[in-house]
Amino acid sequence: xxxxxxxxxxxxxxxxxxxxxxxxxxxxxxxxxxxxxxxxxxxxxxxxxxxxxxxxxxxxxxxxxxxxxxxxxxxxxxxxxxxxxxxxxxxxxxxxxxxxxxxxxxxxxxxxxxxxxxxxxxxxxxxxxxxxxx
Numbered sequence: 001x002x003x004x005x006x007x008x009x010x011x012x013x014x015x016x017x018x019x020x021x022x023x024x025x026x027x028x029x030x031x032x033x034x035x036x037x038x039x040x041x042x043x044x045x046x047x048x049x050x051x052x053x054x055x056x057x058x059x060x061x062x063x064x065x066x067x068x069x070x071x072x073x074x075x076x077x078x079x080x081x082x083x084x085x086x087x088x089x090x091x092x093x094x095x096x097x098x099x100x101x102x103x104x105x106x107x108x109x110x111x112x113x114x115x116x117x118x119x120x121x122x123x124x125x126x127x128x129x130x131x132x133x134x
Contacts, residue, residue: 002059005093009063014070017052023120026112028105035061035102039069039109043117046077053109060099067091068106077114083107 002010022040029036035057042050051069055061068088072080085103089095095103 001096002063003093006060006063006095009066009092010059013053013062013066015050015052015066015073016054018054019050019052022113024113024115024117026109026114026116028108028112030101030105033058033101035105037061037065037105037109039065039106039113041072041110041113041117043077048072048075048077048080051110057102057105058099060095060102061105063092064088064095064103064106065109068103068110072110077117080110081114083110 018038019040019042023043024041025038027036027038036055037057038054040052041048051073053065053069055065064085068083071083071088071091075083085100085107088103088106089100092103
């Protein structure tokens with residue numbers, strides 16, 4: 001079902017955990033499958049210098065979280081906003097069709113984290129009392 005690259009990313013995920021006092025954080029979930037993904041970012045001069053994730057979900061959810069965080073480290077905020085779920089799937093050399101939604105969660109969690117970062121920069125309050133389901 002999963003290719004070797006996905007299995008490796010699942011078995012040996014990178015960037016697991018949480019950044020203390022993150023510059024941006026995004027949490028998303030999928031009501032259909034029950035996956036929940038939280039990504040925290042450390043951003044310096046509009047460049048992502050660290051990214052961590054906490055994911056409750058299947059192998060594809062963990063693999064896409066790990067891969068997406070690896071991909072955005074070193075990117076500017078604007079570059080990271082251009083990251084698509086298709087690019088995450090490509091980096092993993094494919095996912096089963098029924099698991100593509102996991103890559104969408106990774107894309108959306110990064111976008112939410114960047115939205116949170118920008119809101120903090122502008123001293124706006126972002127409601128984090130709920131999980132946004134995509």
